[in-house]
Amino acid sequence: MDIQYxxxxxxxxxxxxxxxxxxxxxxxxxxxxxxxxEPGEFKEVNKFIQKNCRGYSFxxxxxxxxxxxxxxxxxxxxxxHIIDSIWRRLLxxxxxxxxxxxxxxxxxxxxxxxxxxxxxxDDYLGPVSRVHPVRISYNSLKTVxxxxxxxxxxxxxxxxxxxxxxxxxxxxxxxxxxxxRFSKLSYYVVDLxxxxxxxxxxxxxxxxxxxxxxxxxxxxxxxxxPLRGDKNFIFLTPSQIGRIPNNSIDLALNIESFAEMPQNVxxxxxxxxxxxxxxxAYMFTANRESRIISENGSFTCYWKLPYSDKDKIILWxxxxxxxxxxxxxxxxxxxxxxxx
Numbered sequence: 001m002d003i004q005y006x007x008x009x010x011x012x013x014x015x016x017x018x019x020x021x022x023x024x025x026x027x028x029x030x031x032x033x034x035x036x037x038e039p040g041e042f043k044e045v046n047k048f049i050q051k052n053c054r055g056y057s058f059x060x061x062x063x064x065x066x067x068x069x070x071x072x073x074x075x076x077x078x079x080x081h082i083i084d085s086i087w088r089r090l091l092x093x094x095x096x097x098x099x100x101x102x103x104x105x106x107x108x109x110x111x112x113x114x115x116x117x118x119x120x121x122d123d124y125l126g127p128v129s130r131v132h133p134v135r136i137s138y139n140s141l142k143t144v145x146x147x148x149x150x151x152x153x154x155x156x157x158x159x160x161x162x163x164x165x166x167x168x169x170x171x172x173x174x175x176x177x178x179x180x181r182f183s184k185l186s187y188y189v190v191d192l193x194x195x196x197x198x199x200x201x202x203x204x205x206x207x208x209x210x211x212x213x214x215x216x217x218x219x220x221x222x223x224x225x226p227l228r229g230d231k232n233f234i235f236l237t238p239s240q241i242g243r244i245p246n247n248s249i250d251l252a253l254n255i256e257s258f259a260e261m262p263q264n265v266x267x268x269x270x271x272x273x274x275x276x277x278x279x280x281a282y283m284f285t286a287n288r289e290s291r292i293i294s295e296n297g298s299f300t301c302y303w304k305l306p307y308s309d310k311d312k313i314i315l316w317x318x319x320x321x322x323x324x325x326x327x328x329x330x331x332x333x334x335x336x337x338x339x340x
Contacts, residue, residue, distance in 0.1 A: 070136040077108025106138040113324045119148045127180035143173040145321050153314050154282050165249045168257030172199035179207045186232045196235045203233050249276045252283050259288035263300050270305050277339045286334045311337035
């Protein structure tokens with residue numbers, strides 16, 4: 001733990017060196033400035049991540065049973081859902097959905113959707129909670145849904161090391177679920193440097209025995225050496241993706257961040273996926289069909305992404321979960337394919 005912490009801390013100390021093309025947020029500036037804790041004193045940073053970065057809620061109180069906390073969360077969600085339904089009916093003429101925007105009733109709705117579709121939450125969050133109990137929340141349940149889409153439709157050989165890559169991992173929710181499904185795993189994360197602080201911190205917190213490598217380790221040649229340990233997590237900035245060898249990755253994915261990027265950046269990541277994926281490997285994307293990303297009207301569009309006509313499509317759908325929860329809003333498209 002101390003060795004991993006020192007490596008992570010070394011990156012945090014000069015993260016500004018890796019900032020990409022002016023992509024910067026005062027939120028992350030505050031995060032970096034205030035991050036002065038020592039190993040083991042994670043409480044304040046944990047609160048920051050849960051509030052601002054939507055990571056797994058971490059149960060610090062062993063005296064409270066996780067299932068009781070989960071039941072409380074779901075009961076609250078059900079109550080707000082009922083109130084919201086009544087509110088929408090009463091004010092339908094005014095087309096008001098203010099209550100739904102003010103209170104997060106989505107936890108109950110996505111929970112109901114998963115139950116309705118026979119998706120077992122414990123299959124995905126159970127292994128994580130046995131190490132450090134995590135709470136049921138909208139973001140943890142949404143990650144369960146996407147993990148189910150991937151792992152129920154893809155075949156991976158667990159007798160060998162698997163190589164995964166995720167662009168825009170956020171608070172590492174998908175990574176953490178994946179880490180408990182494979183005995184040997186190398187998982188690459190490509191993200192803005194400030195977000196890498198969050199995702200690497202969450203990985204260190206939740207995954208026992210995780211070996212974490214930060215962008216400064218990559219610059220020092222760590223990828224040119226054999227990585228030690230069964231579970232390696234390599235965090236890269238966008239400028240470092242050229243270091244990933246061709247035809248080396250078993251699964252490349254992006255969940256809900258291509259639509260937040262300029263169109264040319266999202267397109268370049270699709271080209272990047274085709275370069276690094278092994279023949280017959282998997283590509284999974286789940287993103288808005290279109291989205292306005294600036295005040296001048298620039299937007300991203302799924303239909304302009306350079307997917308290959310030669311891919312074998314395993315799954316293509318307008319996301320049923322999003323349609324169930326947010327009917328009438330811009331739809332998401334889930335796409336899972338094997339590359340030639």
